[in-house]
Amino acid sequence: MGDEAMLSGGFHITDQELLLAADGELPVRRAAQIRAHLAACWDCRARMAEIEGTIADFARVHRQTLDPQLPPIAGPRAHLRAQLSELAAKPDATPWWHFFHNPSAALAAACICVAFLVAVPGGKLLFRHSIPRGGISAVVPFESGTVPDRNLTPGATRAVTIGDVCSMAHEEVVRAVPTPLRQEILQEYGIVNARAGDYEIDYLIAPGLGGTEDIHNLWPEPYTSPTWNAHVKDALEEHLHQMVCAGKVDLSTAQHDIATDWIAAYKKYFHTDRPLSSDLVQFAGIS
Amino acid sequence: MGILPTDAINALPYPAAAANLSATPSEIECEVMNLFEQFRSPLLRYVLSFGMSVHDAEEVTQEVFLSLFRHLQLRKSRRNLRGWIFCVAHNLALKHRYASRRSRDMTASDWTVVERQFDPSPSPEEQVLLIQRQRRLLAVLHALPEEDQCCLRLRAEGLRYREIAAVLGISLGAVSISLAGSLARLIRADGR
Numbered sequence: 001m002g003d004e005a006m007l008s009g010g011f012h013i014t015d016q017e018l019l020l021a022a023d024g025e026l027p028v029r030r031a032a033q034i035r036a037h038l039a040a041c042w043d044c045r046a047r048m049a050e051i052e053g054t055i056a057d058f059a060r061v062h063r064q065t066l067d068p069q070l071p072p073i074a075g076p077r078a079h080l081r082a083q084l085s086e087l088a089a090k091p092d093a094t095p096w097w098h099f100f101h102n103p104s105a106a107l108a109a110a111c112i113c114v115a116f117l118v119a120v121p122g123g124k125l126l127f128r129h130s131i132p133r134g135g136i137s138a139v140v141p142f143e144s145g146t147v148p149d150r151n152l153t154p155g156a157t158r159a160v161t162i163g164d165v166c167s168m169a170h171e172e173v174v175r176a177v178p179t180p181l182r183q184e185i186l187q188e189y190g191i192v193n194a195r196a197g198d199y200e201i202d203y204l205i206a207p208g209l210g211g212t213e214d215i216h217n218l219w220p221e222p223y224t225s226p227t228w229n230a231h232v233k234d235a236l237e238e239h240l241h242q243m244v245c246a247g248k249v250d251l252s253t254a255q256h257d258i259a260t261d262w263i264a265a266y267k268k269y270f271h272t273d274r275p276l277s278s279d280l281v282q283f284a285g286i287s
Numbered sequence: 288m289g290i291l292p293t294d295a296i297n298a299l300p301y302p303a304a305a306a307n308l309s310a311t312p313s314e315i316e317c318e319v320m321n322l323f324e325q326f327r328s329p330l331l332r333y334v335l336s337f338g339m340s341v342h343d344a345e346e347v348t349q350e351v352f353l354s355l356f357r358h359l360q361l362r363k364s365r366r367n368l369r370g371w372i373f374c375v376a377h378n379l380a381l382k383h384r385y386a387s388r389r390s391r392d393m394t395a396s397d398w399t400v401v402e403r404q405f406d407p408s409p410s411p412e413e414q415v416l417l418i419q420r421q422r423r424l425l426a427v428l429h430a431l432p433e434e435d436q437c438c439l440r441l442r443a444e445g446l447r448y449r450e451i452a453a454v455l456g457i458s459l460g461a462v463s464i465s466l467a468g469s470l471a472r473l474i475r476a477d478g479r
Contacts, residue, residue, distance in 0.1 A: 016467035025448050025463070054473045058428075061421050062443045066332040069341050073327060076345055080323055080352055084316045087356055180433065183456045184381050215385045 013037060018048050022055070146228040147263065148219035152188055153204050155259030156217035160210040166245040177201040177218060185218050198223060200230035204262070205255050206237040209244065228263050232275040236266045243269065315359045322368065323352050329444040330376050336440050337380040347379045370450035373441060377454050427476040431469055438465040 013021075013034060020026045021034045038045050177185075182201045186194055199220040205211030221230045240258060243249040249269075257265040267273055327348060334344040354375050359365070428436060434455060441451045448462045455462075 015471060016463060019467050019470060020463060023442070023448070023466075050474055051470055054470055057420070057424060058439065058470075058473055059443050061424050061428075062332070062440065064421070065425070066335050067328075069335055070328055070331055071341060071345065073324075076327065076349065077320070077323065080349055081316075081320060083349070083353055084319060084356055087353065087360075088313060088316050178433075180381055180455075181385065184378060184385070187378060188382075215382065 012041065012047075013044050015047065015051065018044065018051055022048065022051060146222065146225050147261065148204055148221075149189070152216075153219040154216055155204045155255070156212045156214040157205055157210045157255055158212045160251070162244060162247075162251055165208060165210060165241070165251060177213065181213070181215065181218070185215060186220055188215070189220050191220055194220070202230055202233060203237075205259050206241070208237060208241040209254050209258065210251060211255070227275060228266075232266065233262055235276070236262060236269065239269055240265070315356060318359065319352055319356045322355065322372065326369065326372055330372060333373065333440055333444055334376055334380045336436070337384055339380065339383060343383060344380075347376060347383060350379055351376045367450060367453070369446065370453045373444075373446060373450065374454045377437070423476045424473055427472050431472070435465045435469045438462055439469050442466060 017026070017034065021031055024031075026034065038048060185201055186192075186199070191199070199222055201218055202221040203211045203213075204217050204219060207213070211217050221233060223230050236258065240249065240254045244251050244254050257268065266275065270276060330351060331344055331348050334347050335341065337344075339347070351372055355368070355372060358371070364371075428439065431439070434457070437455055438451055441454060446454070448459050448466075451462045452459050457465075
């Protein structure tokens, strides 16, 4: 059924579309159809008035509760002006990529890129025959993002006893990070356009070990790392939780070890240099 | 949702800023001060709604405009500066809140302000009804998920759906659904 037929055939407009119309967020043609329908339909017009009235009430309450708290602008204005003058007096921090705004420089850079692209495949062909099979596979490369930036994520704990930790429900031990905090952490680490399956926003010190939901205790841990990934750390957290509750490790030692270097902690508590195959979920298998 | 147009929402009121690609530091300074005059109050209201003190909110607002200066000095994108300003303020406010671990207790302070700010002209009975109505709206507002509250407050500050979506990192459809759902709750609370 077309929109016009729907509007003239006894149907009504949804509240969501009425709001879009009130907010001027509809395409011109659809907005005209809605206006025509409202002219004819008392029911929808009454609902539109209701929506407009509530918007007006909310806007009034929003202003009335916050406006009295706003200090006069003069002081902050002068303060900002002074800070801006100070910033403006510093040398212009032109980024390196503005080099390419110069056409001749951009041409030279393009030539270098072309030469590089031609040279690299040739070099790869030469090297392919000089590296023995299996010669590199035994080396575990450093994987970017597998350990947090200590400055951004030093770890944070709350005051808990072993009794508290060991009586925690599973949902508390494995707690989801709220979306706004997740976004803030990704931004802090300079990660843009991350897909849901790329990273786990992980607790450096897990809640099950007394870690808190604090930006200083959370970091984006890649699922996609082939070796030391989020699944491996999850296994360590569970193992440490069990060891603490079994009295085999002090809670403070577990917190310290996992916060200092979780990979070293895994090696220490699992007595292995590489993740156990049962803990290692290859990224290719993650949906 | 296919009902949100791109042409209308993209038409933001900064054509002069978009053309100003080779501004000197003093020109950028003037531009930032003009934007400060224009957006300081809306931004401060939005940041205050996160429950921080006026002093902290003012500091966050100053930081936003200093960041804007650096942003413009580095000749970065001038497209939709209003959205950019609110996005930076939103992130700084969140960061500040988590860093200070301050518990949010807006409800009590809002209600206190509501009681102080009644219009003196209506009769005492009307004043009481007005305060009760505002309390109901605030109670519903505070019961909403934070993302819905942010959507409502950003819209109240004049941001278009596309800008709200960019600030909160959600889709246009999510903004539309959030606003419609929140208004429906406010209408029900108001007994309209």
